[in-house]
Amino acid sequence: MRLDVVGLHCTRGYRSLFSELAFTLEAGQLLLVEGHNGSGKTTLLKTLAGLREPDAGQVLWEQQQPIVWLGHSNGIKDDLTALENLQMMQVMAGADSLLRRDAKSCISTLERMGLAGNGHRFPRHFSAGMKRRLALCRLLLSSACLWILDEPQAALDKAGIQLFEALLAEHLAQGGSAIMTSHHHVGLQGSHIQRLLLAA
Structure with a gap:
């Protein structure tokens, strides 16, 4: 499983959120997308999930396998x-x-x-x-294989967050991958975690 993002550019209205964005996600890896409100985090996730077309660039999903999307709703x-x-x-x-x-x-x-x-x-x-x-x-x-999650811990109590983190760790250990945003600390550590900062 491999996801390649090449030269991605997205706008909202007349404002550029990000451009020339590029990264690779391999099996067993977690990508944490970070940035302040309005930086384009949700737009990026929706684009990766195929729910929105980018203004430029490509999202290359190696095996064209199904994904799971969980948004704010x-x-x-x-x-x-x-x-x-x-x-x-x-x-x-x-x-x-x-x-x-x-x-x-x-x-x-x-x-x-x-x-x-x-x-x-x-x-x-x-x-x-x-x-x-x-x-x-x-x-x-x-x-x-790929989970795309926008604020998955929203509304969860401490026990709920711990439960989610256990599910996520299990998914990664089994060779799955995930891309997510979070306003909460993610209690996972290791070289399998990447961070992407959107600074628009």
């Missing part, structure tokens, strides 16, 4: 139960995931994310932290 439906939301995530993850998973594994995923016993509840009754945990379940329901 949780992407969950309040009129579906937590379990039904996970089943919807399975469908979005693709047929291969559906063949491997069933309702029992959805329940196990809820348990792992600290949501045991909440499968038949509607997210509109959840706290903000519980909704974020539910959204993070899509990471466990996907076999994607």
